[in-house]
Amino acid sequence: xxxxxxxxxxxxxxxxxxxxxxxxxxxxxxxxxxxxxxxxxxxxxxxxxxxxxxxxxxxxxxxxxxxxxxxxxxxxxxxxxxxxxxxxxxxxxxxxxxxxxxxxxxxxxxxxxxxxxxxxxxxxxxxxxxxxxxxxxxxxxxxxxxxxxxxxxxxxxxxxxxxxxxxxxxxxxxxxxxxxxxxxxxxxxxxxxxxxxxxxxxxxxxxxxxxxxxxxxxxxxxxxxxxxxxxxxxxxxxxxxxxxxxxxxxxxxxxxxxxxxxxxxxxxxxxxxxxxxxxxxxxxxxxxxxxxxxxxxxxxxxxxxxxxxxxxxxxxxxxxxxxxxxxxxxxxxxxxxxxxxxxxxxxxxxxxxxxxxxxxxxxxxxxxxxxxxxxxxxxxxxxxxxxxxxxxxxxxxxxxxxxxxxxxxxxxxxxxxxxxxxxxxxxxxxxxx
Numbered sequence: 001x002x003x004x005x006x007x008x009x010x011x012x013x014x015x016x017x018x019x020x021x022x023x024x025x026x027x028x029x030x031x032x033x034x035x036x037x038x039x040x041x042x043x044x045x046x047x048x049x050x051x052x053x054x055x056x057x058x059x060x061x062x063x064x065x066x067x068x069x070x071x072x073x074x075x076x077x078x079x080x081x082x083x084x085x086x087x088x089x090x091x092x093x094x095x096x097x098x099x100x101x102x103x104x105x106x107x108x109x110x111x112x113x114x115x116x117x118x119x120x121x122x123x124x125x126x127x128x129x130x131x132x133x134x135x136x137x138x139x140x141x142x143x144x145x146x147x148x149x150x151x152x153x154x155x156x157x158x159x160x161x162x163x164x165x166x167x168x169x170x171x172x173x174x175x176x177x178x179x180x181x182x183x184x185x186x187x188x189x190x191x192x193x194x195x196x197x198x199x200x201x202x203x204x205x206x207x208x209x210x211x212x213x214x215x216x217x218x219x220x221x222x223x224x225x226x227x228x229x230x231x232x233x234x235x236x237x238x239x240x241x242x243x244x245x246x247x248x249x250x251x252x253x254x255x256x257x258x259x260x261x262x263x264x265x266x267x268x269x270x271x272x273x274x275x276x277x278x279x280x281x282x283x284x285x286x287x288x289x290x291x292x293x294x295x296x297x298x299x300x301x302x303x304x305x306x307x308x309x310x311x312x313x314x315x316x317x318x319x320x321x322x323x324x325x326x327x328x329x330x331x332x333x334x335x336x337x338x339x340x341x342x343x344x345x346x347x348x349x350x351x352x353x354x355x356x357x358x359x360x361x362x363x364x365x366x367x368x369x370x371x372x373x374x375x376x377x378x379x380x381x382x383x384x385x386x387x388x389x390x391x392x393x394x395x396x397x398x399x400x401x402x403x404x405x406x407x408x409x410x411x412x413x414x415x416x417x418x419x420x421x422x423x424x425x426x427x428x429x430x431x432x433x
Contacts, residue, residue: 014054134179207285253400322353377421383416384414386415403415404418
């Protein structure tokens with residue numbers, strides 16, 4: 001169920017009185033903060049938010065989530081504002097959604113459905129589209145409801161009289177079939193991605209992955225570092241599909257930089273599973289650039305959530321640099337870093353660097369830190385004499401080293417280059433002393 005552009009929406013949050021601090025979180029959880037995030041999601045989906053309300057309860061109401069009294073208030077609000085859509089910040093059960101639709105007589109979406117809708121709009125590659133559709137079907141399957149005998153199909157012939165197969169069963173069978181087909185197609189895509197990854201790893205380039213909360217500025221940072229043109233805007237989840245580019249560090253080493261999907265609190269489990277390929281880029285990385293929106297008052301909360309997700313996918317032991325982005329809009333980097341590191345139990349010795357992806361401030365320091373954080377691979381001047389037919393070896397030098405001069409003499413290519421030790425070892429037989 002998609003959100004149409006300019007639909008008038010009302011946001012509904014649930015503040016559980018017993019939830020001052022959840023066991024799974026390292027920071028206090030505020031309903032107001034979560035509802036503000038839901039508003040940003042609604043804006044991204046194209047809805048116009050007319051009103052936001054929060055219901056405080058000791059526990060969710062099984063029938064309507066918010067209880068009968070608040071439901072009456074919400075019904076009046078829907079009518080007075082002529083709202084087309086009510087967005088709930090909690091995941092609704094099939095029963096709750098059906099009851100709310102009957103009571104409010106308008107479209108009802110929960111947080112998960114809204115995120116799925118945004119992902120469906122933003123996926124550009126075939127893999128991303130397959131992943132989103134798979135997540136949508138997995139979410140839809142347990143929420144299918146039938147309307148009794150009116151949806152039954154009568155069979156023909158002896159032994160087939162009676163209700164036969166209901167429309168609900170038919171729908172479930174079709175969805176199961178589509179899910180199987182999507183899984184098969186995704187496995188083929190992942191096999192191809194795995195082949196590409198192995199090819200990259202055969203040429204030992206270190207991989208650096210950008211991670212962080214959605215809308216922290218990862219894509220803008222990626223574009224400035226690589227000169228790429230990845231979509232970057234203020235809306236949430238602007239980048240869904242993993243993008244990999246080469247960059248050259250101050251030591252002239254070339255590394256791979258990967259931009260990944262942003263994290264968010266309460267990201268649907270089906271999406272976390274579906275975007276496994278994106279997360280694989282994070283797990284395989286040699287270094288993580290953990291990008292934080294320094295201008296956000298929720299920076300420590302968002303940092304804690306990203307660290308939690310990294311631990312869940314097994315990437316918490318990978319070395320990280322905390323990149324405090326948007327420093328031109330926020331507080332001083334040293335004070336913000338101290339506040340984040342004091343409130344968040346992150347990896348020991350986490351280095352924090354303040355930058356502005358918009359203006360380029362702090363990038364020299366960041367590039368130097370990236371160089372220092374990676375395994376030592378000293379660069380030295382060397383001369384190589386490679387047979388002209390050894391195209392892969394010649395390409396390796398152009399790919400991984402800084403070529404200063406090259407000449408073809410007889411049947412050989414003579415190259416002078418500043419090359420990393422790892423490349424010189426691979427091409428030892430061609431080194432000219």
